[in-house]
Amino acid sequence: MKVFILTEGGKSIGFGHITRCFSLWQAFMERGIRPFFLVNMDDSMESSARAMNCEIFDWLNKKEEILFQNLESDSIVIIDSYLAGKFFYEKIAARAGVPVYIDDNVRLNYPSGIIVNGSICAENFQYARADNQEYLLGVKYIPLRKAFRESAVKKINEEIKTIMVTFGGTDLRGMTQNILKFLCENFPRVQKKIILAGAFKDKEKIQAVGGDKATQFIIAPSDTIMRETMLESDLAITAAGQTLYELARVGVPSISVIVADNQMNNVNGWIKEGFIENAGVWDAPDLLSNIARGIQKLSSQEERKKRSEKAMNLVDGKGAARISEILLEKAGQ
Structure with missing residues (x-):
């Protein structure tokens, strides 16, 4: 066979x-x-x-x-x-x-x-x-992926200390650089974990521009490293594709950005289940302000805990x- x-x-x-x-x-x-x-x-x-x-x-x-x-x-x-x-x-x-x-x-x-x-x-x-x-x-x-079959206890910190930014394997719309710049300007004290997958077309440019002292670039991570990064993060800003399900499995409250039409079902479903905040489509003029509102809404430890538990109960x-x-x-x- x-x-x-x-x-x-x-x-x-x-x-x-x-x-x-x-x-x-x-x-x-x-x-x-x-x-x-x-x-x-x-x-x-x-x-x-x-x-x-x-x-x-x-x-x-x-x-x-x-x-x-x-x-x-x-x-x-x-x-x-x-x-x-x-x-x-x-x-x-x-x-x-x-x-x-x-x-x-x-x-x-x-x-x-x-x-x-x-x-x-x-x-x-x-x-x-x-x-x-x-x-x-x-x-x-x-x-x-295999690493996400394992269960783990997700620590929900009192404050948002670490934000993870991940836009899939290629960052189809080139979102990472602008969002990193926005986070550095508006949340300088927050640790930023920036995923630069192996197929990113602009990863050298993003690294050259850099972030701030609280920025860590994670290059071409394996599924194990991705899971560890998620466990260390209080919040994720992410495209609304496959990665949303990995984030749900680990229990990371997330702000989604729609980078393709086929992601609408994911967004609508996760909004209905009360897991994500959605910032809108990738080229929306108010995208960054929506991300800021999402971070503010998820600043509550109780809110993040509720969403984390709900997502983990849905995805095993x-x-x-x-x-x-x-x-x-x-x-x-």
């Missing part, structure tokens, strides 16, 4: 799909199965791909036939894509033993197979629900393990 994980990523479309697919790769590896982890991405990001144990492979276009030649009747094929069309999904459904489609926002009317959507409140999304489909919906099935970090177990059962393993 073979397991294929197909996804995409890069400087122009971000790294979130790769991160959650890497968590599935980890879950299968723990069960003694090494998936073929194939990512359609820019060759310039080879070092980032290597760190995620994936192979740069254009499975969607010129190398598609090579992929199909290697499929077997009992193969598990997981697709996490915003680029693949319905025809490609139909070809996978016809050839794979267990076809799996990771979705965020009911992007397609999917063919037969298993649809996975770990988004907050995904149980309420309007899927077609045919008889030849199975659905794994809600945060119970959010795939998080076992989504990738649940998914891999179900898929292997479907494949007869």
Whole structure:
């Protein structure tokens, strides 16, 4: 039996799909199965791909036939894509033993197979629900990296001493530098932990400009380092994608910034659950003032404690393990 994980990523479309697919790769590896982890991405990001144990492979276009030649009747094929069309999904459904489609926002009317959507409140999304489909919906099935499966006690300080800034694997909209400047000018006594992922296009520029004496740059952190940084932070300013679920797992009260249209479901769901403050879309003229208001609102220790506990109760970090177990059962393993 073979397991294929197909996804995409890069400087122009971000790294979130790769991160959650890497968590599935980890879950299968723990069960003694090494998936073929194939990512359609820019060759310039080879070092980032290597760190995620994936192979740069254009499975969607010129190398598609090579992929199909290697499929077997009992193969598990997981697709996490915003680029693949319905025809490609139909070809996978016809050839794979267990076809799996990771979705965020009911992007397609999917063919037969298993649809996975770990988004907050995904149980309420309007899927077609045919008889030849199975659905794994809600945060119970959010795939998080291995380090985030462990539970820990999150200390809630009386005051906000440390703010973490994280905008995914690429900082698609170039938010980090402006937010760091804003924090240095308005919160000079607060420790700033600035995540500069390996695929950041401006990380050298951000470091050159610098912050203040209370600024720490964390370069290309592993999942373990990310978790440790979250545990040390009283508050996070973050894009509204996959990282929000890791922050929820650790229990870090967060201020979200919407950097892509597909993040609206995450924001609406987490607002409904009372976990985040939302500063708005990335280019909103009042973004920084909204961030300031969010910090003020979350300055209360009691408020941060309430939000932290609520988020941790919702996300247990076992989504990738649940998914891999179900898929292997479907494949007869």
